Amino acid sequence: MDYQHMRAFEVRNAHFDRLVNTPGLKWLGQNTNHATPHPAVMEAVQRCLRDEEFHVYAPPVGLEALRAGIVDDLGLPDHAALVCDGAVAGLAHVCKSLLGPGDELITTDPTWNWPMIFAKSVGATVKQIPIYGEEYGYRLAPARLAEAIGPKTKIVYLVDPNNPLGSACTAEEIDAIVAAIRPSNAALIHDCTYRHFAYDHTLAATRFPERTLTVYSFSKWLGLAGLRVGAIVASPDFAERLTAAQPNILGSNILSQRAAVAGLGIKGEWFPGVLANQRANQKLIKGAVDRLPGVEMPVFPSNGNFVVIECGAAGVRPEALTACYQERGIMIRQGSYHTPNFGDRFVKVSTTVPSAWVEEFVELLPEMLEIARGRNDALKLF
Numbered sequence: 001m002d003y004q005h006m007r008a009f010e011v012r013n014a015h016f017d018r019l020v021n022t023p024g025l026k027w028l029g030q031n032t033n034h035a036t037p038h039p040a041v042m043e044a045v046q047r048c049l050r051d052e053e054f055h056v057y058a059p060p061v062g063l064e065a066l067r068a069g070i071v072d073d074l075g076l077p078d079h080a081a082l083v084c085d086g087a088v089a090g091l092a093h094v095c096k097s098l099l100g101p102g103d104e105l106i107t108t109d110p111t112w113n114w115p116m117i118f119a120k121s122v123g124a125t126v127k128q129i130p131i132y133g134e135e136y137g138y139r140l141a142p143a144r145l146a147e148a149i150g151p152k153t154k155i156v157y158l159v160d161p162n163n164p165l166g167s168a169c170t171a172e173e174i175d176a177i178v179a180a181i182r183p184s185n186a187a188l189i190h191d192c193t194y195r196h197f198a199y200d201h202t203l204a205a206t207r208f209p210e211r212t213l214t215v216y217s218f219s220k221w222l223g224l225a226g227l228r229v230g231a232i233v234a235s236p237d238f239a240e241r242l243t244a245a246q247p248n249i250l251g252s253n254i255l256s257q258r259a260a261v262a263g264l265g266i267k268g269e270w271f272p273g274v275l276a277n278q279r280a281n282q283k284l285i286k287g288a289v290d291r292l293p294g295v296e297m298p299v300f301p302s303n304g305n306f307v308v309i310e311c312g313a314a315g316v317r318p319e320a321l322t323a324c325y326q327e328r329g330i331m332i333r334q335g336s337y338h339t340p341n342f343g344d345r346f347v348k349v350s351t352t353v354p355s356a357w358v359e360e361f362v363e364l365l366p367e368m369l370e371i372a373r374g375r376n377d378a379l380k381l382f
């Protein structure tokens with residue numbers, strides 16, 4: 001590759017292209033789910049292909065069976081699901097529809113970055129409330145949110161469970177967060193992409209249906225990241241506003257939607273095993289981290305399908321550790337992907353993967369820390 005003459009987007013793309021074309025790469029870096037799919041999901045995909053269903057456009061806001069399945073899974077019967085090409089496409093549409101120059105989006109630090117980028121792209125400003133550290137308990141205190149909200153605030157973007165931290169809001173915190181937003185003009189985007197992995201989770205939409213947008217993804221719990229299917233769930237009135245100029249007016253991928261419908265059908269029998277495996281993987285990592293000086297897990301257990309490992313006290317930069325693992329065919333994520341302010345403290349490791357991958361990660365950890373220590377090479381990571 002001629003990296004010198006490539007644009008930034010091409011360098012980034014080439015990086016991910018290399019990853020997806022690396023045979024046997026162990027994906028512990030993107031919170032993807034590598035569990036063996038249920039046969040019913042495979043059958044739905046195969047049937048869709050066999051029947052050549054892909055010649056048609058799917059309905060604009062999704063197959064009715066899928067829309068009904070999503071609101072049923074969330075337990076939000078009076079809501080409307082707008083199916084989109086992965087949660088991120090819905091987030092882009094919502095941010096660009098609700099924000100304009102002079103408006104403000106408030107979120108935490110760390111958060112999931114893309115909605116901040118979408119907000120800035122339409123001239124809005126972004127305010128981040130730091131939550132990383134003992135002093136904050138790795139969570140958002142509703143009083144700090146109340147203090148931050150002002151007349152320009154149009155969106156509060158809450159990732160709950162938080163990616164990358166794995167902390168989740170309690171019911172009392174959700175009550176107080178809603179109380180903080182209600183007197184303002186803001187909408188709450190409650191990004192529940194990791195809800196299925198949480199020990200306990202409260203939907204803000206049950207308290208504040210008129211201005212909450214609930215973000216739903218099939219990438220994580222069902223393992224369909226490459227198929228791109230998710231949803232924005234809203235009150236019917238709010239949903240109507242969002243369909244005025246929806247980018248996926250010709251529908252989302254029909255094959256993905258068939259897989260998602262089948263997935264919802266087998267969730268009760270299939271997902272508990274996936275959850276148990278990822279929680280056991282978290283414990284494996286915790287055991288190894290506890291045996292090593294200088295590394296620790298600030299949030300355990302995590303309510304997501306990932307954990308954060310701090311390595312600063314071991315004299316190791318997250319980028320160096322990530323690069324060392326990459327050389328061994330294991331992808332983990334450096335903290336700076338999520339936050340420039342706290343990213344030098346941690347790496348993130350995904351746990352919805354085969355236990356053998358986690359065992360290898362754990363076995364290599366002492367050696368990787370040793371090699372990474374003092375290593376300062378500027379490897380380009382994304």
Ligand SMILES: Cc1ncc(COP(=O)(O)O)c(C=O)c1O
Binds near residue numbers: 218
């Ligand atoms: C908080 C959060 N929201 C949304 C997404 C994207 O979800 P999807 O794959 O459905 O676009 C991710 C992906 O990592 C995420 O972490």
